[in-house]
Amino acid sequence: MRINHHSLVGSHFLELWRQNSRMSTEMVVEEDAEPSPTELNTFNCSDGFLNMLPDKLSVRYTGLALHGQDVGVVQANRPAPVKRLVYYFEIFVKNAGSKGQIGIGFITEGFRMRRQPGWEPNSYGYHGDDGFLYRGLGKGEAFGPTxxxxxxxxxxxxxASQEFFFTKNGIVVGTVYKDLKGPLFPTISIHSQNEEVSVNFGKEPFVFDLKAYEAQERAKQQMMVEKISLPHNASYELVHSYLLHYGYEDTLKLFDMANRSSLPPISLTQGNGFPKQDDMYALNQRKTLRQLIRSGEIDEAFDKLQSWYPQIIQDDTSPICFLLHCQRFIELIRAGKVEEALAYGRVEFEKFNQLTELDDLVKDCATLLAYEQPQKSSVGYLLEESQREIVADAVNATILSATANPNLKDSRVYLYSKLEKLLRQLTACYMERRSLNGDQGEAFHLRRVLNSDYKN
Incomplete structure (x- = not known):
């Protein structure tokens, strides 16, 4: 049972290695990077009532406006992207024509392209001649200026707020709840002689300060978070447990000295799946092993493990041994000892030939030999500090899972510190909230939160 748990922990870190590989060797596409509108749709528009200029960003009304359905309507070539905080576009009124019956808004698929946005169901529109907002009805409501x-x-x-908002000359004039589902197309309409407008989908700077608006919206979210009451020492305990879990003994001592309080410490151990003393286990030895691996001294790390925890490396084909052997090979490449690395790889990688699930990782290591400057190659990620961290974390988790509490039924509780578990739960809650909004809104990126301007 213990060996299975031991392998489970090692396999987890092998998958982290693969994730590191994918992030480094493939073209990383942000989740938010959806196709956005770039021009007006030359096909889905009101033929006979407008003339689209060659730039596909400007239209002029060419009808006589004799009837209510003689509207020149045109939508964007793509729907608005949804995996972001805000989507926005603008129009510039070059000529208001005889009546200024210009509209801007959003419509769904299947909209009749002979009506102003907002005049028909599944559409919203802000109109220039009366300043009214129309939302799926023929009758508008007072909303903003003409x-x-x-x-x-x-x-x-x-x-984030599930609202449409409209601006005039860089100032928000109003918002309205967004109750439309499905893809939404930016749309403009013109309805009197000589009207002419151009649209900006973001190729040129907006008049409206969109970045400031986004920062303001994120600040609102941050203020909501800051209103949540936490126990006085909760943040201290979370950081303390993180340093303890990963064996940062020296930093832990300095942190505790700097944060001593007369208040009793708050225990976060209840419900975590293992007693607090498990994290205290072999703190100095785990610190030493982490330092050795982070400095590339893999042979000495092997020696320490053989002396302190021989049961962990007794199976030389285990995931943890594979990680250590690969790191030893990588360190030889880093030191420019190519012939020694080649000899070492032939001996050690031979042990894993029968384990086809490791072929991709062995291939990445071997590929380092093909480059004079491997750090600049597609497998250069192996020479980064993050790869050493994966191995160090794997050794740390294996020690805790295999020796700290051998009676524990599920060793996966040692894969993450309490702080990381909290962040994983936060991410899951954020994604669930987005799911309830039809998968609309930006994903949760911790790095963006930590680096954002509004965090202070």
Missing amino acids: YTAGDTVGCGINY
Whole structure:
């Protein structure tokens, strides 16, 4: 049973290695990087009532406006992307024509392209001649100021608040709850002689300060988080447990000295799956092993493990031994000892020939030999500090799972510190909330939160 748990922990870190490989060797596409509208749709528009200029960003009304359905309507070539905080576009009114019956808004698929946005179900529109907002009904409601020639008007979706918002000359004039489902297409309409507008989907700077608006929206979210009451010592205990879990003994001592409090410490051990004393196990030895691996001294790390925890490396084909042997090979490459690395790889990698699930990782290691400057190659990620950290974390977790509490039924509780478990839960909650909004809104990226300007 213990060996199975031991392998389970090692396999977890092999998968982390693969994730590290994918992030480094493939073109990383951000989850938020969806195709965005770039121009107006030359096919899905009101033929006969407008003329689209060659740039596909400007339209002029060419009808006589004799009837209510003689509207020139055109939508964007793509729907608004949804995996972000905000989507926004603008129009500039070059000519308001005889009546200024210009509209801007969003429509769903299947909209009749002979009606102003907002006049038909499944559409919203802010109109220039009366400043009214129309939301799927023929009758509008007072909303904002009128707009005419020389004005820049914008329309956006705030996915965090699930609202449409509209701007005029860089200022928000109003918001309205977004109750439309499915893909939404940015849309503009013109309805009187000589009207002419151009659209900006983001190729040129917006008049509206979109980045400031996004920062303001994120600040609102941050303020909500900061209103949540936490026990006085909770943050201290979380950091303390993190340093303890990963064996950062020296940093832990300094941290405790700097944060001594007269208040009793708050225990976060209940419900974590293992007693607090498990994290205290072999703290000095785990610190030593981490330092050796992070400095590339893998032979000495092997010697220490053989002396302190021989049961961990007695199976030389275990995941943890594989990680250590690979790191030893990598360190030889780092030191420029190519012939020694080649000889070492032939002996050690031979042991894993029958384990086809490791072929991709062995291949990455062997590929280092093919380059004069391997750090600049597709497998250069192996020479980064993050790879050493994976091996050090694997050794640390294996020691805890195999020796700290041998009666524990599930060793996976040692894979993460309490702080990491909290962050994983936070991410899961954030994604669940986004799921309830139809998978609309930006994903949770901890790095972005930590590096953001509003965090202070």
